[in-house]
Amino acid sequence: MAVVLTAVVSVAPPEAVAESAGFLRGLAEAGSTSVSVDEIIALKENGVEPRYIRNMLAAGLGAPNVEQLIRLRSHGVEPAFVAGVATTGLVSDLDFASVIRLRENGVDANDLGRIRKLGFGPYAADDVIRLRQNGVDATTFAALLAAGLSGAGAADAVELRQNGITLDRIRSMKRQGFSNLTLEQIVKLGRGGVI
16 A cells, blocks of 8 residues: 555645545445555545445345445445345345346335335345336335235235235225235225225
8 A cells, every 4th residue: 555655646636545545445444455455546536435445334134245336336336225124124135136126126225124024025126116117106015914914925025016006995895894805806906996
C-alpha cells in the first residue's frame, strides 16, 4: 500500500493526494487490504467508497468481493436494502446476485417482512420476484391465511391475486358459510361471482 501512496504523491496535486490517502485509509479501515492496485482503482472509479463497503459487510450477507461490490453499487443496491431483505428470512437462496435481481424488480423488503411474519416462506428469489411482478403483497398472503391456507406457496398467492380474490372476498365467503375450501374451490367461487 505504501508504494501506491508514493506513486500517487509523485504525480497528483496535493488535494488529490489527500483524497486518495483518505480512500486508501478507508479501505484499510473497512478491512479491504488484500485487494490489488487494479481493484482499488476499479472500486474508486465505480464509486464504491469505503463507507459503502463497511455498511455492506455489516448488512448480514457476508463479505462481497470487489466484483460483487462494483455490481451492487452500479445497480443501486444500498446496504440497508440488503440488510432488510436478509433480516426477513423470506428468500431461501439469498446471495449478492439475487439481491441485485430483487432490487431491479422493485421488491420491497418491508413487504417481505410482513409476508414472513404471517408465517409464509421461505421462497426462492425467483418466486419472490414473481410475487412482485404479479402484484402480490402481504395482503394477498393475509387472504390466504384467512382462508385457512397457511401452507400455501408463492404460486398459490399468484393464482389468488390473478383471480382477484382479496381479503374482503375471503371474508365475504366466510360470512356466506363457505369455509375449509381448497384454493381451487375458492378460485372457482370467485370466477363464478359467488364471492
